[in-house]
Amino acid sequence: MHVCAHNPTGVDPTPKQWEEILDIVKTKNHFAAFDSAYQGFASGDLEKDAYSLRLFAKHTDNIMLFQSYAKNFGLYGERVGCVSVITNSPAEKEIAMTRIKTLARALYSNPPIHGARIVDIILGDKELTKMWHEDLKMMSGRIM
Secondary structure, eight states: BBSSTTTTOOOOHHHHHHHHHHHHHHHHTTTTTOOOOOOTTTTHHHHHHHHHHHHHHHHSSOOOEEEOOOTTTTTTTSSOOEEEESOOHHHHHHHHHHHHHHHHHHOSSSSSOOOHHHHHHHSSSHHHHHHHHHHHHTTTTTOO
């Protein structure tokens, strides 16, 4: 599922619709995987755009998040992003970590580091993060 700014439609479920989706996922015991490539572009608000993910994290124990910084940091071609797993099981954590490391090793041995350093510098500095967030607000609704 897309956390926000669904690609290709750009249409997001409302909070009520996300709650209904959550109920279905829980009822059917589905595993929830989220793609977050446009956080900040849908509404201009990082917190608001993360609503669906935070809702699921609050009410479920098994979530996977694929996060890309290519779009909201303008780092196309740098393969900058991360995968996160939420689980309440230490055994499941170890299984997930082993699988992720195996996949990462097979896909690339030494990924580009420049883009990751740029994201780390920006998100590691309160003033730079604030400036980046302001830019996202300005761009929201203009890029998709």
